[in-house]
Amino acid sequence: MLNRHWKKYGATPGMSGLRELSFFLKTAFGGLVTIEFASVLVPLLALWELAPRQGWVPDTLVPPLSRVAMTMWDMFVNHGLWGHIAISLVRFALGMFFALFTALPIGVLMGWNLFLRKHALPLFQLLAPVPPPAWVPITIIVLGVGLPMQTYLIFLGAFYPILFNTYQGVKETDPRYLASARVFGASEWTLIRSVYIWHALGPIIMGIKIGIALGLVMLIIAEMHGGRSGLGYMLLESKEFFQMDRMVVCMVILGAIGWFLIEVMKYVEAKLALWRVGR
Amino acid sequence: MIEARNITKFFSVVNDDRTADGLTAVLSVSLQIPEGRFISLVGPTGCGKSTFLEILAGLQAPSEGEVWIDGRRVLEPLPSSRKEMEAYRRRYRFLSPIANSLLRDRPKHDIAMIFQDYAVFPWMTAIQNVRFTLKLRGTPRARRDELAKKYLAQVGLAGSETKYPAQLSGGMRQRLAIARALSVEPRIILMDEPFAAVDAQTRERLQEDLQELCTSTRQTVVLVTHDIDEAVYLSDEIIVFSPLPGTIRNLIPVNVPRPRRRGDPELTGIRERVLAIYRHDAEHLCDWSI
Ligand SMILES: Nc1ncnc2c1ncn2[C@@H]1O[C@H](COP(=O)(O)OP(=O)(O)OP(=O)(O)O)[C@@H](O)[C@H]1O
Ligand SMILES: [Mg+2]
Numbered sequence: 015m016l017n018r019h020w021k022k023y024g025a026t027p028g029m030s031g032l033r034e035l036s037f038f039l040k041t042a043f044g045g046l047v048t049i050e051f052a053s054v055l056v057p058l059l060a061l062w063e064l065a066p067r068q069g070w071v072p073d074t075l076v077p078p079l080s081r082v083a084m085t086m087w088d089m090f091v092n093h094g095l096w097g098h099i100a101i102s103l104v105r106f107a108l109g110m111f112f113a114l115f116t117a118l119p120i121g122v123l124m125g126w127n128l129f130l131r132k133h134a135l136p137l138f139q140l141l142a143p144v145p146p147p148a149w150v151p152i153t154i155i156v157l158g159v160g161l162p163m164q165t166y167l168i169f170l171g172a173f174y175p176i177l178f179n180t181y182q183g184v185k186e187t188d189p190r191y192l193a194s195a196r197v198f199g200a201s202e203w204t205l206i207r208s209v210y211i212w213h214a215l216g217p218i219i220m221g222i223k224i225g226i227a228l229g230l231v232m233l234i235i236a237e238m239h240g241g242r243s244g245l246g247y248m249l250l251e252s253k254e255f256f257q258m259d260r261m262v263v264c265m266v267i268l269g270a271i272g273w274f275l276i277e278v279m280k281y282v283e284a285k286l287a288l289w290r291v292g293r
Numbered sequence: 294m295i296e297a298r299n300i301t302k303f304f305s306v307v308n309d310d311r312t313a314d315g316l317t318a319v320l321s322v323s324l325q326i327p328e329g330r331f332i333s334l335v336g337p338t339g340c341g342k343s344t345f346l347e348i349l350a351g352l353q354a355p356s357e358g359e360v361w362i363d364g365r366r367v368l369e370p371l372p373s374s375r376k377e378m379e380a381y382r383r384r385y386r387f388l389s390p391i392a393n394s395l396l397r398d399r400p401k402h403d404i405a406m407i408f409q410d411y412a413v414f415p416w417m418t419a420i421q422n423v424r425f426t427l428k429l430r431g432t433p434r435a436r437r438d439e440l441a442k443k444y445l446a447q448v449g450l451a452g453s454e455t456k457y458p459a460q461l462s463g464g465m466r467q468r469l470a471i472a473r474a475l476s477v478e479p480r481i482i483l484m485d486e487p488f489a490a491v492d493a494q495t496r497e498r499l500q501e502d503l504q505e506l507c508t509s510t511r512q513t514v515v516l517v518t519h520d521i522d523e524a525v526y527l528s529d530e531i532i533v534f535s536p537l538p539g540t541i542r543n544l545i546p547v548n549v550p551r552p553r554r555r556g557d558p559e560l561t562g563i564r565e566r567v568l569a570i571y572r573h574d575a576e577h578l579c580d581w582s583i
Binding site (some may be wrong): 202 | 304347350354373386387388391392393394395396397398399400401404405406412413414415416417425426429430457459466476477
């Protein structure tokens with residue numbers, strides 16, 4: 015049983031790319047394609063379709079499912095929705111990249127060393143409570159409207175959750191493991207690479223997940239405050255013309271992106287934290 | 294040669310009612326362990342044996358006293374006055390005294406330790422655990438695999454090399470810890486109840502192996518154990534700790550030539566002596582902690 019469990023998480027070496035993909039798809043969509051969930055989802059979708067059609071709610075406020083689907087098709091085919099999604103994703107990826115690139119090392123260093131922690135941590139603790147959207151005006155004035163400003167705002171949203179979770183996880187590394195590595199001669203660098211990071215893997219991935227969620231929030235806020243492209247801009251534009259169906263399409267796509275990224279993180283965690291399965 | 298001079302260790306503890314309290318775990322223990330000697334530490338539970346062992350290994354700084362290994366001091370004692378405290382803080386403000394070095398893997402002394410709670414890394418498979426310690430000791434990459442396999446087989450873990458500790462039983466994890474410590478072929482090996490969680494047969498076999506190893510390679514061994522038979526059978530000298538605070542209650546030499554036979558009347562006699570000390574302490578329980 016345990017063995018099978020292990021296999022499922024890909025412990026066997028030399029797994030082909032195709033099988034990796036199917037494993038990912040299975041774990042990602044597995045929770046969606048079940049009878050149990052279908053018994054909840056199908057009635058909900060039916061209600062969404064029926065309620066406006068039957069006049070239970072005004073269909074100017076709640077567009078029925080079929081119209082949203084048609085609009086989505088139309089937007090993909092005729093209005094270049096792909097382009098907007100792509101540009102949003104590029105911005106998001108840039109912001110996340112910078113956040114990961116800075117927050118992970120700083121968090122690890124602060125968790126590892128008391129000297130660095132005492133110097134750096136209070137600064138972050140002072141800055142972090144400022145809600146990221148409060149940075150929007152000053153960022154626009156300093157960086158102008160454009161990619162740097164959007165990247166910076168997304169970075170800001172993702173930075174603190176990743177930083178604090180990494181720091182906390184590394185700080186709380188079990189001293190027994192450190193002692194046992196030290197007896198055998200591990201240098202501090204080896205401890206960081208082979209003990210701290212592995213022990214803190216759970217909190218780090220958790221931090222990245224929260225970072226993704228907050229990064230998406232900041233993506234929409236950034237795109238609503240300027241720019242002529244992206245999903246946030248589309249949302250705002252649809253509001254100007256009172257196009258409910260287009261707004262819903264944007265929301266559905268944003269939800270799907272967030273869900274997909276979280277699933278990717280779950281997959282990464284399952285791959286890296288093989289050893290935690292079965293505990 | 295391990296030399297402990299007047300080792301004392303205090304802990305400050307916070308009581309339930311939030312008052313601070315002191316606890317003396319080890320009180321002024323002086324000990325000389327010549328090269329190649331097999332020493333056993335026995336004593337009632339919670340008397341500071343593990344603490345003393347960690348001080349020997351340089352994982353905890355003693356509150357007073359010093360440990361010297363081969364003429365080199367292991368860790369300087371903790372500061373006792375405010376002025377010393379400032380200097381101590383300044384000296385170790387970036388790296389703690391127990392750290393090795395920033396970038397280079399190199400043990401301060403040729404010590405291996407088996408911890409009471411094993412402390413094998415759960416994110417490495419059995420063989421990766423052993424290979425990791427070998428790597429820390431600078432064993433060339435090509436030899437690591439072969440050595441790791443050899444030592445895992447020696448403790449009966451052949452076939453479980455690619456399992457994670459979570460997949461191993463408690464006793465197997467303990468044997469993995471033993472293999473990990475033995476694989477680096479240290480000159481000094483500190484063991485904290487290494488055979489506590491293995492079955493009787495395996496324990497006997499591991500004890501024979503250890504006996505053989507020590508007679509052939511002249512390793513210095515400090516063994517903490519609750520099993521008096523084991524202590525008598527294996528060691529050159531048994532050190533009985535008193536109840537808290539841990540001090541040396543008795544030194545009992547075991548001058549029986551090796552190889553020894555289990556159930557040798559001489560060994561049983563020594564065992565009776567140790568038990569008599571235990572019994573005496575239990576009857577005339579004196580409260581050292583005041
Ligand atoms: N970090 C600590 N802080 C406070 N008290 C401690 C600490 N570590 C150990 N102690 C205390 O020191 C005493 C000795 O502990 P130690 O672990 O050395 O006992 P031991 O002799 O190894 O016991 P056992 O045989 O059960 O393993 C105990 O009473 C314990 O409560
Ligand atoms: Mg102990």
